[in-house]
Amino acid sequence: KYGHRRHMMWIGLFLTVALVGMFSVPASLTGLGAAVWVGAFYIFGNLLFASFQVPYLTTPSDLNVSYYQRTRVMTYRMVVLTVGLLGAGVAAPALVRSGERGDYTTMAMLLSIVMLISGAVAILGIKRLGAWMPESVEGTYHPGFKEGISVALRDRQFRMLVLSYLFTGTVTHLFMAGVPYYARYVFDNVGLTAAFMGAFLAPAILASPVWLRVSKRIGKQRGLLISQSMFIGGSLLLAAGPMLGLALTVLIVATLGVAFAGLQLFAFSMVPDVVRSASADGSKAASYTGVWTATEATGTAIGPYVYSAVLAIGGFAASAAGQDVVQTGSAMTALVIGFTVVPAVLMVVAMTFQRRYTLDATVRH
Numbered sequence: 388k389y390g391h392r393r394h395m396m397w398i399g400l401f402l403t404v405a406l407v408g409m410f411s412v413p414a415s416l417t418g419l420g421a422a423v424w425v426g427a428f429y430i431f432g433n434l435l436f437a438s439f440q441v442p443y444l445t446t447p448s449d450l451n452v453s454y455y456q457r458t459r460v461m462t463y464r465m466v467v468l469t470v471g472l473l474g475a476g477v478a479a480p481a482l483v484r485s486g487e488r489g490d491y492t493t494m495a496m497l498l499s500i501v502m503l504i505s506g507a508v509a510i511l512g513i514k515r516l517g518a519w520m521p522e523s524v525e526g527t528y529h530p531g532f533k534e535g536i537s538v539a540l541r542d543r544q545f546r547m548l549v550l551s552y553l554f555t556g557t558v559t560h561l562f563m564a565g566v567p568y569y570a571r572y573v574f575d576n577v578g579l580t581a582a583f584m585g586a587f588l589a590p591a592i593l594a595s596p597v598w599l600r601v602s603k604r605i606g607k608q609r610g611l612l613i614s615q616s617m618f619i620g621g622s623l624l625l626a627a628g629p630m631l632g633l634a635l636t637v638l639i640v641a642t643l644g645v646a647f648a649g650l651q652l653f654a655f656s657m658v659p660d661v662v663r664s665a666s667a668d669g670s671k672a673a674s675y676t677g678v679w680t681a682t683e684a685t686g687t688a689i690g691p692y693v694y695s696a697v698l699a700i701g702g703f704a705a706s707a708a709g710q711d712v713v714q715t716g717s718a719m720t721a722l723v724i725g726f727t728v729v730p731a732v733l734m735v736v737a738m739t740f741q742r743r744y745t746l747d748a749t750v751r752h
Contacts, residue, residue, distance in 0.1 A: 393510055399439025400506045403499035405432030410495035414488065433684065439506065440680050441673060444655075446513055448662040448672035454750055455603055461656040462599045465648065466592055471505070473588040477581065538671060539678045544746040545661045549682050551744065552654045554737035556686025557693060558618065558730045559647060563587075564691035565726040568698075572714060572722055573628045574636075586640040591648035598649045607653045607660075608747035614649030615738045617642060619731045626727040660750050693733075697725030 409428035412421045447460050475498060482494035539545055563584070570579035601610045621643040625636065658679055662672045701721020704712045714722070 393442070393513060395438045395442050396506070396510045396513075399435050399437075400503055400510075402432050402435040402439065402506075403503050405429075405435055406499050406502070407492065407495045410491040412488070437677075437680055437684075441677050443509060443513075444658065444676040444680065445662075445672040447656075448659040448676070450659075454660065457659045458599055458602050458607060458652070458656040461652055462595050465652045465655070466595045467505075468651075469588055469591045469595070469648070471501075473585070473592070474501075476584050476588065480581070534674075536674060536678060538665075539675045542661065542665055542675075544664065544744055545675060545678075547740050547744040548654070548657055548661060549678060551737045551740040552679070553682050553686050554733050554740070555615070555650050555654065556683055557690045558622075558733045558737065559650065560687050560690030561694045561730055561733075562622075562643070562690075562726070565694050565722075568694075568722055569625070569726050572719060574633065579633075582637065583640050586637045587644040587647065590641045590644040591651075594645040594648035595652055598652050601649075602653065602656075606747050606751045607657055608741070608744060610649055611653035611657075611741060612738060614646045614653065615734050615741065617646035618650065619734045619738075621646065622727050622731040622734070626723055628723060657744075657747070661746060664746055664750060693729065694725045697721050697729055701725075 405428050409425055409432065412424050416424055447457050450457070450460070479494055479498065482497065483490045540549075566583050566587070567577065567580045570583055571577040598610060598614075601613075621639050624631070624639050628636075631639070658675065659672075662675045665671050665675070698718070698721055701718045701724075702715055703718040703721060704714060
């Protein structure tokens with residue numbers, strides 16, 4: 388509202404402090420005390436993440452560029468994001484392999500350095516975008532907090548897009564939470580977790596530029612619906628488990644990774660389309676991206692909880708480190724259904740909302 392977006396992003400870089408703090412629990416703290424320490428830094432980190440993410444996501448809405456160019460901007464962002472997910476997903480487990488408390492602190496410090504550098508590059512890059520920004524926003528009305536949220540949620544196009552992404556985000560994070568269980572109990576090899584995650588994220592890096600070309604041909608809406616359909620089909624195929632064989636399973640997971648790239652790219656690149664449709668000067672952008680960021684965080688949190696709930700219903704027995712618990716038939720069934728059928732059903736719900744989004748046909752031309 389006050390033109391301090393880059394300032395907010397600089398403040399958001401203190402997320403690095405929260406990350407290190409969360410993984411640096413004093414040895415004297417155990418039980419509830421340790422939980423409070425971690426929880427406090429986690430909440431602090433979420434607030435700082437929002438301080439960076441909201442203005443960062445707002446930037447494409449500020450740019451005086453075309454429908455296709457907004458998708459192009461998001462393509463670069465999604466490729467870098469996926470590289471970060473893949474790198475952290477590989478580096479973090481390797482750094483804490485011994486399980487020692489100090490290793491977690493070291494891991495957090497190393498990842499924080501990468502986070503700090505990449506965040507600074509992003510902020511400095513935004514500063515150089517002046518040529519594509521509106522000449523002046525002086526005198527432009529910016530809605531307040533409550534009014535802004537109300538305006539965003541009253542926008543039918545945005546509401547459909549947000550509801551679709553809420554279920555999509557829930558599905559993708561459910562999938563990532565379930566991969567270790569699928570590898571350990573279905574294939575009896577916990578070491579396959581890294582292979583499956585690599586097969587999921589690596590193709591997403593290569594697929595994003597391909598999806599960009601697809602969007603130029605058929606538009607973002609159809610591209611997103613195709614991505615959602617691919618994820619539904621791939622999820623259901625994984626229900627066959629070992630009968631598919633390891634090679635075919637990895638191929639299906641890679642296909643899901645390609646779909647994941649489309650899910651992210653198209654949904655995020657539609658946000659600036661909706662914002663510019665609602666306000667040509669982008670004055671409402673922060674309200675829209677604030678709601679979007681909150682939705683993204685909600686889906687991230689709900690996904691693992693949904694999978695945990697399905698496991699609990701099936702009677703899955705948790706085990707401590709070094710223990711091997713034999714699971715019942717119902718627990719194994721729940722484990723597979725929660726990883727395959729449940730995501731497919733939730734993605735169908737996402738598609739139902741997405742089909743009601745009609746703005747793409749208008750802004751594309």
